[in-house]
Amino acid sequence: MAVGHAPLPNFHPIAGVRIGVGSAGIKKPGRKDLVVFELCEGAQTTAVFTSNAFCAAPVMLAKRHLAESAPRYLLINTGNANAGTGRQGLDNAMRCCETLAQLGAVASEQVLPFSTGVIGEPLPVDKIVAGLPSALGNLSDNAWAEAAQGIMTTDTRPKGATMRLDIDGVAVHISGVSKGAGMIKPNMATMLGFVATDADIEPELLQRMLTAAANKSFNRITVDGDTSTNDACVLVATGRSGTPKFTQDNAELWRPFQEALDGLMQQLAHAIVRDAEGATKFVAVNVQGAAVLSEALDVAYTIAHSPLVKTALFASDPNWGRILAAVGRAGLQNLEVERINIYLNEVCIVEGGARAASYTEEAGQAVMDLEEITIRVDLGRGEVEDTVWTCDFSHEYVTINAEYRT
Amino acid sequence: MAVGHAPLPNFHPIAGVRIGVGSAGIKKPGRKDLVVFELCEGAQTTAVFTSNAFCAAPVMLAKRHLAESAPRYLLINTGNANAGTGRQGLDNAMRCCETLAQLGAVASEQVLPFSTGVIGEPLPVDKIVAGLPSALGNLSDNAWAEAAQGIMTTDTRPKGATMRLDIDGVAVHISGVSKGAGMIKPNMATMLGFVATDADIEPELLQRMLTAAANKSFNRITVDGDTSTNDACVLVATGRSGTPKFTQDNAELWRPFQEALDGLMQQLAHAIVRDAEGATKFVAVNVQGAAVLSEALDVAYTIAHSPLVKTALFASDPNWGRILAAVGRAGLQNLEVERINIYLNEVCIVEGGARAASYTEEAGQAVMDLEEITIRVDLGRGEVEDTVWTCDFSHEYVTINAEYRT
Numbered sequence A, B: 001m002a003v004g005h006a007p008l009p010n011f012h013p014i015a016g017v018r019i020g021v022g023s024a025g026i027k028k029p030g031r032k033d034l035v036v037f038e039l040c041e042g043a044q045t046t047a048v049f050t051s052n053a054f055c056a057a058p059v060m061l062a063k064r065h066l067a068e069s070a071p072r073y074l075l076i077n078t079g080n081a082n083a084g085t086g087r088q089g090l091d092n093a094m095r096c097c098e099t100l101a102q103l104g105a106v107a108s109e110q111v112l113p114f115s116t117g118v119i120g121e122p123l124p125v126d127k128i129v130a131g132l133p134s135a136l137g138n139l140s141d142n143a144w145a146e147a148a149q150g151i152m153t154t155d156t157r158p159k160g161a162t163m164r165l166d167i168d169g170v171a172v173h174i175s176g177v178s179k180g181a182g183m184i185k186p187n188m189a190t191m192l193g194f195v196a197t198d199a200d201i202e203p204e205l206l207q208r209m210l211t212a213a214a215n216k217s218f219n220r221i222t223v224d225g226d227t228s229t230n231d232a233c234v235l236v237a238t239g240r241s242g243t244p245k246f247t248q249d250n251a252e253l254w255r256p257f258q259e260a261l262d263g264l265m266q267q268l269a270h271a272i273v274r275d276a277e278g279a280t281k282f283v284a285v286n287v288q289g290a291a292v293l294s295e296a297l298d299v300a301y302t303i304a305h306s307p308l309v310k311t312a313l314f315a316s317d318p319n320w321g322r323i324l325a326a327v328g329r330a331g332l333q334n335l336e337v338e339r340i341n342i343y344l345n346e347v348c349i350v351e352g353g354a355r356a357a358s359y360t361e362e363a364g365q366a367v368m369d370l371e372e373i374t375i376r377v378d379l380g381r382g383e384v385e386d387t388v389w390t391c392d393f394s395h396e397y398v399t400i401n402a403e404y405r406t
Helices: A057-068 A086-104 A125-137 A144-150 A203-214 A251-274 A293-305 A307-314 A321-328 A361-368 A395-402 B057-068 B086-104 B125-137 B144-150 B203-214 B251-274 B293-305 B307-314 B321-328 B361-368 B395-402
Strands: A017-022 A034-039 A044-049 A073-078 A111-116 A159-167 A170-179 A192-197 A232-237 A282-290 A341-344 A347-351 A372-378 A384-391 B017-022 B034-039 B044-049 B073-078 B111-116 B159-167 B170-179 B192-197 B232-237 B282-290 B341-344 B347-351 B372-378 B384-391
Touching: A017 A125, A017 A144, A034 A125, A034 A144, A034 A192, A044 A057, A044 A203, A057 A086, A057 A111, A073 A086, A073 A192, A086 A111, A086 A125, A111 A232, A144 A159, A144 A170, A159 A251, A170 A251, A192 A251, A203 A232, A203 A251, A251 A282, A251 A384, A282 A293, A293 A307, A293 A321, A293 A372, A293 A384, A307 A321, A307 A384, A307 B395, A321 A341, A321 A347, A321 A372, A341 A361, A347 A361, A395 B307, A395 B395, B017 B125, B017 B144, B034 B125, B034 B144, B034 B192, B044 B057, B044 B203, B057 B086, B057 B111, B073 B086, B073 B192, B086 B111, B086 B125, B111 B232, B144 B159, B144 B170, B159 B251, B170 B251, B192 B251, B203 B232, B203 B251, B251 B282, B251 B384, B282 B293, B293 B307, B293 B321, B293 B372, B293 B384, B307 B321, B307 B384, B321 B341, B321 B347, B321 B372, B341 B361, B347 B361
Parallel strands: A073 A111, A192 A232, A282 A372, B073 B111, B192 B232, B282 B372
Antiparallel strands: A017 A034, A034 A073, A044 A232, A159 A170, A170 A192, A282 A384, A341 A347, A341 A372, B017 B034, B034 B073, B044 B232, B159 B170, B170 B192, B282 B384, B341 B347, B341 B372
C-alpha cells in the first residue's frame, strides 16, 4: 500500500561511481542485502547523520572515517542496524570496513559503513565479510536501480530520482536513491539516502549544499516521529562532468545545480512518505504566518504527529477539530486563536479561530477523499512559512510494526 | 478492550453534594448525556483546566465563573465538546448556565459548564435546556455511579474511586469520577474529573492540594499525546465532615488527607489509561537518575508517545531497541549513553548503553507477555525521578479513531 504511482526513473550513470549489489543472507537467505558504492579517486564526499544520541556503531565510524580521509567506498547492509550494540558493534563495523578496504586496496578509513534494520542485535559480520567479494564482482556504472532495491527494508518499492542539467553548456548529472518507511522523523538526515553527481564542487560548499537540500527534504518529513539511530544521507561529487569547479564565489554558476539538488532530494524524501508503512495518503502540512521558523515547525510537526489527525486522515474524515486541537497544543506562547485560519487544500475550515461560516461538511469531505492533501494553517503572527510532509496512520501501520520481528 | 478488572466501588456519599443525571439526546437518543452536581452553600470549589490554546467555550466560561463566584452547580454534557465554536459557542454555554441557574434559583455565575465530545460542531443548546429539568428531578446523595456512567464518551467502562479516612477521630470522605479514553495528554488536568470531599479546606490550600494531586495523577498520563481542548478537573470541599478546617498552618492535620487525595486521583487517572482506546497493556514509564524534572519527563513522554514502542507493546514484542532509540531522541543535552541502563520490570535489557550481557530474549518476552509492565530507564545523570503512565497502540485504536464520527 503506497500512495501514488512512482516507478524508478532511468537513472543517469554518474561518471566515477560504480555500484555492486550482493546477498549476505543477513535476515533472509537470498535477499539482496549488501550494496557497495565505489567512488573514483578525487571524489568529494559529504554526509549528514542522525541526531539521535544513541547513534549506531556505523554512524559513529562513518563520521570518524569521513573526518579522517577521502572515502572510496560506501558499504551498506540491510537487515541489521548495528545499533545499541556497544563496543562490539564498533568492532564489527570496523571489521567490515577493513575487509572491503583490503579487497579494494584502499585504507580502511576510506570505507564508510551504513546499516539499517533491527536495533540491538549483533551484526552478523562473518556473513557480510563472506558476501563482499560477490558484491564487488558485479560493480557497474549502471546499477542505480539495483542499489535502490538493495537498500530496502520494510519499503514496498524502491526509491530513486535522477536529473540532468546544463551548466555553461556542459551536461551535469545527479542520481540518488533512498530508503525508509518507518521510524521516520529525520533530524539532519533521513534513514538512508545516497546521492551522487559528476559536478566538481569544493568540499565546504558541498557540505553547505547538502545541508540546505536536506532542510528542504529529508529534514521535513515524518512518518511516526521516531528519529532513527541510523539516519544518514551522503552526497558525492566526482568532478567528472567537465564543468568549472563550484566554489563559494561562483554562486551564479551553481545556483541552478542547488535548485536541482533540492528538487531531487525532495523527490527522494517524498518517496519515503509515499511508501510509509501503511500509508494511504500523502499529506503536506504547510504553516504560514509564523513569527519565527521554530513556530512554523512546531505547529506543523504537532499536526503531522497527532495520532488523532492521522487516523482521521486514514478514515477520510474531515474531523478538523483534531487539527485545531493540535495547533492549540503546539506550545506557542500567547497564541491568539482569533487570528488563525485553517484550510484543507483550498477549502477554508477555520476562520478567525472558529468554524468558517462558508464551510460545509461536503466540501471538507471532497478534499479528504483525495489521496494527496494539503493542510494549511495561517497563524497570523508573522511572515515565516514552512512545510512538512507526512502520511496517515492506518491498520496496516500497526500490523507492520507489531509484526516487524516475526 | 480494557486492561485489568476495575468495577466501580461502593461510593461514599459526600454530604453537601447531590447528583442528577438526564438524557438530552445530544448525540444518541436515550443516552444519559447530562450530569448535574448540586453543591451546598458554603462549599469551596477549585479546578484545573487544559493548557490547549484552543480551549473550549465551557472551559473559558467555567474559568470566568469560578473567579467570580462560589459555584453551586456543575453541569456536564457529553456528545459535543463545544470547542472551536467561537462566539456562538460561548453564548450557547452561557444559555445552559442561565437555564440551570434559574431552575436552581442561583446566579448564572454559580454554574460551571463542562462539555466533552466532538469538536467544532454547534452545541445543541435547545436539547440541553429541555433535558435539565429531568436531571434536576432525580438529584440524589447517592448517584456517584450514575455520574460515572453519565460522563462517558468512548470510555468502555465507568471510572470512579472513593475513600474514607479518619482525621482526629472524625470520618472524612472523598469520592470522585473521571472519563476519558482518547485525546489524552492532560496538561494541568485530564479530560474530565470531578472529586468531592466533606472536609473543610481553605480556598488557597484547596487549589494547592488539587494541583499537587493532579501532578501525580492526571498530569502524568498519556494515551496519544493529544491534549484535549476540554480537559478539566474539579475538586469540591463541602466542609460538612465536622473536622477542623484545613489551613496552610495545620499541615500535620491534613497531610494524610493529601496522601489520600493523591491516591484517589491516581486511581481515577490510571482508570483512564486502563480503558484507553484499544488498550491491551497498562504501562508505567519510570525515569530515574535525571538531573532535573524536565529531563525525566522528556524521556518518559518520548517513550510513552513513540508509535513504535507502543506497537511493539501491543505485539508483546521485546523490541527494546525502539525504547533505546526513543531515549536517544528525547533531546537531552550531552547525553552519555554509556551511563544508561534500561529495565523491563526487573529484567535489565540495556546496561551501559548497550544490550546487557545477562539479557535473554526469553526473559524479555516473559515480561512483555504481561498485561502490566514497567519500563524503567536510569539516566545516571542525577537524583530526579518521575513516572508517566500509558498504554499500547493497537488495531482497535485505529478503528475507534477512524470511525469516531460515523
